[in-house]
Amino acid sequence: MAKLRGSRRRVGGTLVLDAEGLVRLANGNSLTVSLARDTYKAEAEIVTAASTLVEVLRGGPRDAPVHRILSNVTVVPIGQQQGRAAGELLGRTGLSGHKCALDALLAVVALAQPRPVVLVTSDTEDMARLTEEPGRRKAERIAVVRI
Secondary structure, eight states, X not given: OBOOTTSOOOOXXXXXXXXXXXXXXXXXXXXXXXXXXXXXXXXXEEEEEGGGHHHHOOSSXXXXXXXXXXXXXXXXXXXXXXXHHHHHHHHHHTXXXXXXXXXXXXXXXXXXXXXXXXXXXXXXXXXXXXXXXTTSOGGGSOEEEEO
């Protein structure tokens, strides 16, 4: 699990945002904005799962900041394959419940991205479990960053 306090982590492959990451980027959070800028400078992508939009959009004027940043975010569709993979992740990790199901869908998206991957989340414990890749070299594993 990566921590950013006291150091600056650069993103070179993909920046993955959970719901809190999207909201914080939309609201101008300095850490999230810095990571997004580094991502663009590296000509890399910022992504989230379509299922994450359920957590942040409510159909009113308060959605405007999120809609503005979504024009620069790749929203990965969730289909049957991702749903099955997320269910299998939950089974392997022993996690359950609605919130964990949404986290598992985002984890499946993160695991499929070009490396290096930085996953920005407010739930580092569950996301680290869901994106754990013990068979992969440490330098290629997903860095889970708390915001």
